[in-house]
Amino acid sequence: MTETVFGERMLITRGAIAVTSRDTAPLPEMGDGDVLFAVRRIALTANNVTYAAAGEMLGYWRFFPGPEGKGILPVWGFGEVVKSHAPEFAVGDRFYGYWPLATHLLVREAVSAPGGFMDAAPHRQGLADIYNRYQRVEPRLPHEEALDALFRPLFMTGWLIDDFLAGADDFGAEQVILSSASSKTAMAAAFNLSRRGAVQVIGLTSAANRAFTENLGSYDRVFTYDEVDTLERKPSVYVDFAGDRALTQKVHTRLGDALKHSAIVGMTHWGQGGDAPLPGPAPTLFFAPTVAEATVAKLGPAGFADATGYAWTKFVPAVREKLAVETLHGLESAESAYRDLAAGNIGGASAIVVELD
Structure with missing residues (x-):
């Protein structure tokens, strides 16, 4: 598979998910249609440990191919265009979606979709659409983005x-x-x-x-x-x-x-x-x-968005004041937090957001 993750990267040993390291891959040469994103603000939760534990079984290592024997952890949050060779993307455009735990992602096969785009790279074919869709967003206050990254x-x-x-x-x-x-x-x-x-x-x-x-x-x-x-x-x-x-x-x-x-x-x-x-x-x-795709088919995209959106507006006030959101900076801090999560050392009240600027 063609690597798409560059800059500083956290690597997980496949088959031994508590064993991590970091490396740096030089930023790539870009061709027509390519878009380079900087990963800006992401969340780390127990769910990310599930991604690593099920990386082989459910294909999570396929989203962001890494070096031989290594996996690059998927995370949810926000990325920003820093270089574009595609007319639909301008430097500074911000998107919510599924990013690697690294500083940069290169998207070579972006397909316009309502409200954003899909990453249609060959190695992501056959994986669930919900992970391949990226939603265009306007920049918001850090604490608002933090809740989205943590909970959406x-x-x-x-x-x-x-x-x-x-x-x-x-x-x-x-x-x-x-x-x-x-x-x-x-x-x-x-x-x-x-x-x-x-x-x-x-x-x-x-x-x-x-x-x-x-x-x-x-x-x-x-x-x-x-x-x-x-x-x-x-x-x-x-x-x-x-x-x-x-x-x-x-x-x-x-x-x-x-x-x-x-x-x-x-x-x-x-x-x-x-x-x-x-x-x-x-x-x-x-x-x-899989359940989401079936539910969207049943309710229709608009009905699904309305139902989940309404429930989300009720949920956020119920949890906002009950979490201790901790903002970390840089990949070294992210690696340490991931290890603590994998070891079960992070309490339920903790909420970890990482800024990679």
Whole structure:
């Protein structure tokens, strides 16, 4: 695959995602139609650890090809045109979307799309459109961009989880149990589930994150991981944001036939596992891009935008004051923060934004 990521880059060893390094690739020569972006402001969350953990399985390493044996981490946020050989792009144009954890991205095959463009590079063909679309935006205040970078894609996943469960009548469940309940995607799912009000929303989290999770106001009850054996045995759905096989085993064993559906969304606890047989329904992968495409087809693009946009306006005030947003500067700081996330050393109240200017 042709490399498209230049400048200073953070590299992750494929197959050993806690092992990182940095290098520098000289900025490329540009041809007709090429656009060079500087990555400006991005977020780092537990979701990025999922991208790395599932890099091989779900194709996340294909978006931004790196050197042999290395992966370049995808992140959400804002980039800006710094050099353009395409008439549709001017220096200073700003876009929201899916960027590499690096200082520069070269787009050779930009295809105009409503409100922005698509990166149609050959190595990105067959990957979910939602990752290949970039939205043109006007510059805003840093704290406003920070919330978008931190929550927009994760909120969408949380909204889709609720919409999926609503469409399935919650599989007949009376409670939906979310692991990694302090994670931002789980926060978004719990918020939407609680607004709909059809089921009890139960959070599983660490003892360190319990008070923060309870203070969110979206969970009916919050349990720590060592309290799984006290979960009520009643019709339930389990949504796993942790990717922790041992925890999933405990939940399945506790609930038994009362568990009606089990979904895997994330891998925040990527290093923990187990291989014992699971009682109850086999866990199924909830892959948000695929669900999003089906939901857009059902609601239409305008209906989808209206529904998610309205929910987003309700969500932002609910979480804005409950997070401690930390702004880091430069790739060295980003690398350190990523390692802490991969090691599970970042608390739920933390929200990390990185400025790469």
